[in-house]
Amino acid sequence: xxxxxxxxxxxxxxxxxxxxxxxxxxxxxxxxxxxxxxxxxxxxxxxxxxxxxxxxxxxxxxxxxxxxxxxxxxxxxxxxxxxxxxxxxxxxxxxxxxxxxxxxxxxxxxxxxxxxxxxxxxxxxxxxxxxxxxxxxxxxxxxxxxxxxxxxxxxxxxxxxxxxxxxxxxxxxxxxxxxxxxxxxxxxxxxxxxxxxxxxxxxxxxxxxxxxxxxxxxxxxxxxxxxxxxxxxxxxxxxxxxxxxxxxxxxxxxxxxxxxxxxxxxxxxxxxxxxxxxxxxxxxxxxxxxxxxxxxxxxxxxxxxxxxxxxxxxxxxxxxxxxxxxxxxxxxxxxxxxxxxxxxxxxxxxxxxx
Numbered sequence: 331x332x333x334x335x336x337x338x339x340x341x342x343x344x345x346x347x348x349x350x351x352x353x354x355x356x357x358x359x360x361x362x363x364x365x366x367x368x369x370x371x372x373x374x375x376x377x378x379x380x381x382x383x384x385x386x387x388x389x390x391x392x393x394x395x396x397x398x399x400x401x402x403x404x405x406x407x408x409x410x411x412x413x414x415x416x417x418x419x420x421x422x423x424x425x426x427x428x429x430x431x432x433x434x435x436x437x438x439x440x441x442x443x444x445x446x447x448x449x450x451x452x453x454x455x456x457x458x459x460x461x462x463x464x465x466x467x468x469x470x471x472x473x474x475x476x477x478x479x480x481x482x483x484x485x486x487x488x489x490x491x492x493x494x495x496x497x498x499x500x501x502x503x504x505x506x507x508x509x510x511x512x513x514x515x516x517x518x519x520x521x522x523x524x525x526x527x528x529x530x531x532x533x534x535x536x537x538x539x540x541x542x543x544x545x546x547x548x549x550x551x552x553x554x555x556x557x558x559x560x561x562x563x564x565x566x567x568x569x570x571x572x573x574x575x576x577x578x579x580x581x582x583x584x585x586x587x588x589x590x591x592x593x594x595x596x597x598x599x600x601x602x603x604x605x606x607x608x609x610x611x612x613x614x615x616x617x618x619x620x621x622x623x624x625x626x627x628x629x630x631x632x633x634x635x636x637x638x639x640x641x642x643x644x645x646x647x648x649x650x651x652x653x654x655x656x657x658x659x660x661x662x663x664x665x666x667x668x669x670x671x672x673x674x675x676x677x678x679x680x681x682x683x684x
Contacts, residue, residue: 367507382407394409483569546575550580
């Protein structure tokens with residue numbers, strides 16, 4: 331198991347530059363903020379909104395998940411993430427449907443967009459191109475056009491920042507621009523500790539990747555700020571490292587999945603548990619984590635605690651995302667795979683097109 335100490339040594343495994351996309355994520359946030367600052371729409375068309383729906387899949391939906399978690403304590407109307415061809419029955423003329431499809435051609439999202447049109451919902455579109463952009467232009471819906479050339483999972487800044495800024499511009503939350511700028515500064519300050527030039531002994535992402543090598547991570551989080559982060563970690567490990575990973579959250583899995591830990595002897599050597607932890611975790615969640623730790627460790631399965639960093643909410647959320655993204659990258663290198671292609675997803679889409 332070797333990890334390179336220079337970018338040049340990664341070139342053969344990473345010809346499309348996933349490392350650079352991860353390292354330069356703060357710059358992506360800056361670009362996304364510049365795009366979002368120029369969003370213009372007639373606010374009179376967006377009055378009387380009773381609920382918000384983000385329609386998207388995969389990397390385009392995770393931005394909505396993070397916004398939902400981040401704003402759970404302040405947003406006064408419900409926000410729902412729709413990963414389906416059909417919108418929930420409650421969606422109506424009083425709904426704001428934000429269509430988020432990086433490619434603009436995601437079939438589930440396009441179907442949901444047409445469903446929203448049929449229900450006369452208020453629609454805003456976030457995309458780089460494709461049929462979603464064509465529909466938005468034809469219908470004269472506000473269209474936030476993103477830069478092309480990213481895998482959707484590597485375009486998180488472009489799915490997160492415009493969505494957050496839209497909610498600010500519509501008056502659902504206070505202007506988030508200051509927090510986004512503070513977030514960018516924090517991520518720039520932290521990233522060099524995860525950089526390829528930083529050795530394993532001082533690099534938490536490399537060290538964690540080594541502990542996950544040839545293991546199946548089970549990622550457990552709290553139900554608030556870290557729930558969407560756990561989904562992001564699972565997705566990044568699966569797509570970048572081409573490794574299976576699973577996630578669940580306290581306290582829900584304590585009522586079902588926990589029982590499954592009684593029968594793991596045939597595969598305990600392949601399992602590792604990650605606790606994503608935050609200083610604002612509910613006290614009862616913290617207590618549950620420690621009790622469950624005893625149960626899992628009795629099965630000789632290691633638990634790795636990963637704590638958020640930062641002194642403000644948005645910074646703590648993305649500190650975990652930054653570490654998870656770098657870790658998934660180094661795990662791809664350990665697995666001797668190119669982190670960018672997702673051939674099996676491409677195959678699935680081609681079969682659906684038949």
